[in-house]
Amino acid sequence: MTNPLAGLFKARQQEAARLDLFNRGMRLCGEHLAARGAKPTPWLTQAIGTFAVSLATPSADPFDALLQVGKRALEAGGDGSLNLALGVAGTSTLIRQRSKGAWRLHGLALDGLGRGDEALESYERYLSLQQNGGAAPEIARRIDTLRRRRACLDEAVALFPEAGSPLRGMLGGPTAATAPEFAAQVRAKVAEHGVGDPAVRRLLELYGTYRRLVERDGMPDPLLGGTTPIDVGGLRGLVAERTVCVVANAEEVASSGLGSEIDGYDLVVRCDSFRLRAEGTGERTDLHAVSLRGDTPWDGPAWTAPVGVRLVFGDPAAGWRRALRQRLAPGAQEHVGDASLRRPLGDPALLGEDDWGRETTTAFTVVRLLDFLDVSPRLDLVGFTLPGRLRPRETEWVRERATHIHDSKMRIALR
Known part of the structure; x- marks a missing residue:
């Protein structure tokens, strides 16, 4: 005769084991914070705090918060933080043995510690859990x-x-x-x-x-699926006699209903990380501009969104080249800007305006470049009428040169 309470007892045992694993994760965090010389970043400390709160909240699932601790530890770098990331990842794989995020984190932590063979096993486990059989481009390359x-x-x-x-x-x-x-x-x-x-x-x-x-990582496809480099002259030829709009990555644009108007331009420009919502942002991306930020910009996610032209702004040259090697995805762009377009504002061969500084927004950099080329009959900014979309000095430059500002359409016309 089947014991009707057997299933209940088993469920309670599993929940107790799961709670023990979460407590183990909390101990790892505490040991890291208490370790002599440990200097966690504010983001790591915040992630640990969020995880602690989730453990004390009955309605919360602390698994994602635990993974976030591992990700922040990975970003912090150094053997101490990497060992914390590895401990968190190992605990996470025990809690959820089929978690893609946990196995990915496990591989990255081992890789960061120089344990390549073990990292490869974790990456392959991550790959086996992908339903479509494909890994993120950076993991496949690794x-x-x-x-x-x-x-x-x-x-x-x-x-x-x-x-x-x-x-x-x-x-x-x-x-x-x-x-x-x-x-x-x-x-x-x-x-x-x-x-x-x-x-x-x-x-x-x-x-x-x-x-x-x-x-540095190898490149499975050095030709990037047929991507063609273009210089300043090549970009000028692609832009000449075409109407252009630069679209802000703002929620106001996504909910604006301007999608059909945006897609009506000959050349649609988007910057950095963007999301498309057809009715608001439009569906096309003809030119994608992105600026490299941080000390290791080559470690960011691959640029996989399909575009016509991808311009990558960055300095110094060595970091820019490495980022292109590691983040450009084969077949994701028809053209990519060459070294002549990597720092258009400060390059004396182009604008030579060094006083803008390295923190200039990507949107302003590409607008200033297109304005300098001066080959488009219409150059509009969509979604930049609200404060905060550009830096104050950039906003001042744009408004001084605007031929028309249409607040209801969130449009600034420079031509």
Whole structure:
């Protein structure tokens, strides 16, 4: 005879185990805050506080709050924060074994700590949980990079398979230890066999590839699906004799009902992160402009929204190049601005107006560039009539040059 209370007891046991795991997550947070020398960022501290509140709120589900702690710890960087992110991720995978976000976080934390082989296992688990079989572009690129790095090590070991070879000890080790050990073994083999030895030459090639893949991710499609770079002249040719509107990423625009009017322009420009709501924002994006912010702008999400032209503004050049390598998605744009368009305001070959500063909004940068090119019969800003959409000095510049301001349509005409 089936015990009708068995299911209830099992459910209570599972809930108790789940609560223990959340408490474990809270202990990890407390230990991190109490650790000597730990200096959590305000965002990490806030995330921990939100998680603590969720644990004390019966109606709340603390799982997402716990994941947010891991994400903030990951952003904070440093071994202490990365270990917190790893502990949080491991706890999260026990609470929900099929959580894509938890396995992704687990892989990123391991990767940040240089534990590439373990990170690859977590990334592959994340990939297996994707219903459509596809990972986020940055994760797919990272998986490819880690596999290629491991292939370099495997082939290096196979070149000198003698028993007890120090090269074998590299497999599965953290990157911080593997890279110098690999370099030492390369020097040893060159000294022992000479650079004329075919196996040594191949070992040198493998080491060079491995070092490049440690310093930056590989590009599965270097041609980016046929994306064509354009310079200032190319952009001028694409814009010439076309009506242009630059659309703000504002809720007022999304609910404005201006969608058909916006799509009526020859060239629709959007900036940074944007969302489309057909009846308000329109559906087309012909030119996407984005500014690189922060110390590591290459770590942001890939630019996957399909557009005609993508302009990426950023300085210094090395960070700009790395961001393009890591964030441009193959096939997501027909054209991408080259180095001549990466800092149009400060470039002496273009405007040479250094006094605008690095915090200039993306919208103003692209408006000022299009105004400077002076080849469009109509250049309008939609959604920038309200305060706060541009910086005060930018607003002043725009209004001084406006030929018409239509508040009810949220439109400023510069032509």
